[in-house]
Amino acid sequence: MSAADVRVPLAAPPMTRRRRWQAAWRRPETRWAYLFLLPWILGFLVFTAGPMLASLVLSFTDYDVINPATYVGGENYQRMVEDPEVRTALFNTVLYTVIHVPLSIAIALALAVLLNQIGGRFAGFFRTVFYLPAMTPTVAVGVLFLLLLNGQNGLVNALLRLFGINGPAWTTDPDWVRWGIIIMSLWTIGGTIVILFAALKNVPNDLYEAARIDGAGAWRQFREVTVPMISGSLFFVTIVNTIASLQMFTEVYTMFYGNAQSELQASDSALFYVIYLFQQGFQFLEMGYASALAWGLFAIVLIVTLVQVKLGDRFVYYEGDDR
Amino acid sequence: MPVAIAGAAALTLTACGGVGGGDSGDDGGDAQSGGMSAEPGGSITTIGFALPDEIATVRVEAFEETYPDVEVNINEGGFDEQQFLSSVASGNPSELVYIPGDQVGAFAARGAIQPLDECVEQRDIDLEQYRPNVLDLVQYEGSTYAIPEFYNTPVLILNNTVLAEAGLTPEDIDIADQESLLAAAEAMTVRNGSTYERIGVHLRLPDITPFYGVLDGNPWVAAADDFLLDDPATVATMERLKAVQDAQGGHVALKDFENTWDLFGEGNPFAQNQVGAMVIEQWYVNVLANTSPDVDITVLPIADASGDTVTWATSNAWAIPDEADNTATACEFMKIMTAPDTWAAAAEERIQLRDAEGKAFTGIYTANEAADDKVFGELYTPGTGENQKWDDAVQAVLEAQADAWVMPANAVGAQFKDAWLEATNRILTGEQDAASALAEAQDKVEQALADVGS
Structure with a gap:
């Protein structure tokens, strides 16, 4: 074979994004994929993106839901900054988030580790039992905990009395209302347990064997093997629980604002951000201001999530990653 | 999102x-x-x-x-x-x-x-x-x-059993007179620390707090655009209400105990002797007549300091x-x-149902005066014997309803309620003093009025 016979293939011209898209679109799989995605895309546009855009516009207006909106510029945002109740609501919400998220993840992780130890025919039973509370409708959870947390005859204080502790008035004492809400929130950690349990199941046994051979005890194995290997899941539940906590509404609304009777015991301690937003929109007919509050919360959630993602890059281990 | x-x-x-x-x-x-x-x-x-x-x-x-x-x-x-x-x-x-x-x-x-x-x-x-x-x-x-x-108006319902235990008579319970109110509240309350067996005088706070403004001669709304939450008289009313709650162990514990009550059932606080006296709207007389026909109560209209019947209607x-x-x-x-x-x-249907169960008919109270005239003039039969107490109750309710104060319709009803409710809770739980809490509430209502006006 002579040198002349060696043919160097011509380099294909780089495909532009448009050409790549056109090439992909010619494939039937792509068209089918979009067809199946279409319901979600439509739903997203109509029920999420559209209202978001609308609320952004409304946030610059004075709008009472009934009459046409009138443009007021940045007044609603200025009011938001000056409103002392926004500060109260934000304080309650952030305090709840800061305590609830690590506490719930720690408890969920402990329970997931316990579940992981259970083998045999009882394993499925216990998994179901731990997840079951998460299936309870949130309104029912609110009502249930009004009873459980009652200072006079609630089960929580009855339990504390067994240890000689005279429990507080969790639902009526402003100093204890927030803690009562945090206790209630632990009822629904079943979802987090399931995610962490699944992650624990995926940790290879040979890593533990290697650690044991190296002389690592149980705590060391947990710290050096388990935690890094499930850090991706821990990161995920941290982000999801943080967002959910900042948006806390239903349970607290049911307990303290849901009807004429419950709102009578509402105190500043139970005023969460989304509840205040809801009050402004539907109770006081200030939908423009409520929209500004919604965007304020969106900005907070976005910033917190970005910070978490940035920090997560340092601490989260993904299998197959170089780090 | x-x-x-x-x-x-x-x-x-x-x-x-x-x-x-x-x-x-x-x-x-x-x-x-x-x-x-x-x-x-x-x-x-x-x-x-x-x-x-x-x-x-x-x-x-x-x-x-x-x-x-x-x-x-x-x-x-x-x-x-x-x-x-x-x-x-x-x-x-x-x-x-x-x-x-x-x-x-x-x-x-x-x-x-x-x-x-x-x-x-x-x-x-x-x-x-x-x-x-x-x-x-x-x-x-x-x-x-x-x-x-x-047409709902508060009346005073007394638990005769509890009053007798405490050595009191209905005349001793005067809601407008702070001294006798405190004395009665303390005499009838039974508790062990923060655990209650009985509330002496249940003022139904904060539900009907504005009523006490009316009782003290200073309704909190003078006109559709004139609210008096920061009025010194309103502050005085709230301070005296807090004193009554404090004398019975404090609002927080009282509310907690109230939350355990079966208000509408056979185990209601009168049947269980969990309360000595209660200020509550007249519909509760109907509830008691139906669920606890044997309960020993006295119903009275509420009088102001000068002895005139005063009430508030919703x-x-x-x-x-x-x-x-x-x-x-x-x-x-x-x-x-x-x-x-x-x-x-x-009303006729209810009378038949009550008759069939051997219970007293204690009236229906409507905003239509002609309807009430018809019900109480043509259909109502005063109870006798054991049911005499229910007839006395009906007469007390009718007396109480004769001239009730009503809040003027205004554009900020929800904000007003939210403002006084928040202030009341802060005052009664001791989170804030009456003057500053009510001043803040007044500011909120005035701001809401200004927003509606603009």
């Missing part, structure tokens, strides 16, 4: 928030097109109204019997502002809405409900039948916006949402639901 809450509710959810049931079928004729004098027809849907007892069902049946061709859909449940506003904003409201009287002004001011002047005129609703003070609640800027139903009312269909039928429904004959039919 958080932002979707407001936006979605305001715009998108309105599409699925429709509660209107009045289809524009042919059978309604002019009634469907909104002519007030048209023959009722088609269908109507109500929101905010429930059918918990014969007083509600008999009246709805009265309308259905009068107009058998009209389809009546009672969308049972309490009033839900979100549901109502979403339906109005979407242009698909129900034909009727049943709302708390103190919110009529706010919805009227924003155009969420229609003025009923044409309805009243063309369907011959005789407003003179209704109690003039309750009409203040539903009339805004010269127009009638709602037709009131019940009501719920029917209204027609803005842009509702079938207004003629809706108007006729309101008329029949609140007419003297309809109330009388409901």
Whole structure:
């Protein structure tokens, strides 16, 4: 074979994004994929993106839901900054988030580790039992905990009395209302347990064997093997629980604002951000201001999530990653 | 997403928030097109109204019997502002809405409900039948916006067993006199630390806090745009109410104990001797007569410092949402639901039911004075023997209701309630002193008034 016979293939011209898209679109799989995605895309546009855009516009207006909106510029945002109740609501919400998220993840992780130890025919039973509370409708959870947390005859204080502790008035004492809400929130950690349990199941046994051979005890194995290997899941539940906590509404609304009777015991301690937003929109007919509050919360959630993602890059281990 | 809450509710959810049931079928004729004098027809849907007892069902049946061709859909449940506003904003409201009287002004001011002047005129609703003070609640800027139903006024219910145990008589319980009130409260309260067996005097706080302003001679609202929350007299009222709560162990513990009560059941606080005296609206007399006919109570009207009977009335009312269909039928429904004959039919049904169970009929108390005259003048039979106490109770309620103060309809009813409720809770729990809490509440209401004005 002579040198002349060696043919160097011509380099294909780089495909532009448009050409790549056109090439992909010619494939039937792509068209089918979009067809199946279409319901979600439509739903997203109509029920999420559209209202978001609308609320952004409304946030610059004075709008009472009934009459046409009138443009007021940045007044609603200025009011938001000056409103002392926004500060109260934000304080309650952030305090709840800061305590609830690590506490719930720690408890969920402990329970997931316990579940992981259970083998045999009882394993499925216990998994179901731990997840079951998460299936309870949130309104029912609110009502249930009004009873459980009652200072006079609630089960929580009855339990504390067994240890000689005279429990507080969790639902009526402003100093204890927030803690009562945090206790209630632990009822629904079943979802987090399931995610962490699944992650624990995926940790290879040979890593533990290697650690044991190296002389690592149980705590060391947990710290050096388990935690890094499930850090991706821990990161995920941290982000999801943080967002959910900042948006806390239903349970607290049911307990303290849901009807004429419950709102009578509402105190500043139970005023969460989304509840205040809801009050402004539907109770006081200030939908423009409520929209500004919604965007304020969106900005907070976005910033917190970005910070978490940035920090997560340092601490989260993904299998197959170089780090 | 958080932002979707407001936006979605305001715009998108309105599409699925429709509660209107009045289809524009042919059978309604002019009634469907909104002519007030048209023959009722088609269908109507109500929101905010429930059918918990014969007083509600008999009246709805009265309308259905009068107009058998009209389809009546009672969308049972309490009033839900979100549901109502979403339906109005979407242009698909129900034909009727049943709302708390103190919110009529706010919805009227924003155009969420229609003025009923044409309805009243063309369907011959005789407003003179209704109690003039309750009409203040539903009339805004010269127009009638709602037709009131019940007439709720606080009375004092005494537990004779508890009073006797404490060595007290009904004359010892004077709500207007702070000294005797404190003494009675302390004498009747039974508790072990923060664990209660009995509340001495239950003032039903914060539910009816504004009533005590009326009792002390300083109603918290002077006019639709004149609120007196920061008035020194209001501060004094709140300070004395806090003193009564503190004398019984403090508002927090009292509220906690109150939350354990079975208020509407056979194990109610009077049957269980969990309370010595209670200030509560007159409907509770009906509850007790039904659930605990043997309970030993005395019902009294409440007097002010000079001995004159004083009370405060609230009501719920029917209204027609803005842009509702079938207004003629809706108007006729309101008329029949609140007419003297309809109330009388409901009362007769209750009398029969109570008779069958050997229980006393303790009246129904409506915003329609002509209806009350009919019920108590023609149908009510005073109880005797064991039921004498219930007759005494009825007479006390009627005396209490003679001249009740009613909050003037105003554009910021919800904000006002929220403001006084917040302030009351802060004061009673000791979080804030009365003067500053009420000053903040007054600022909030004035800001809300300014916002509505602008």
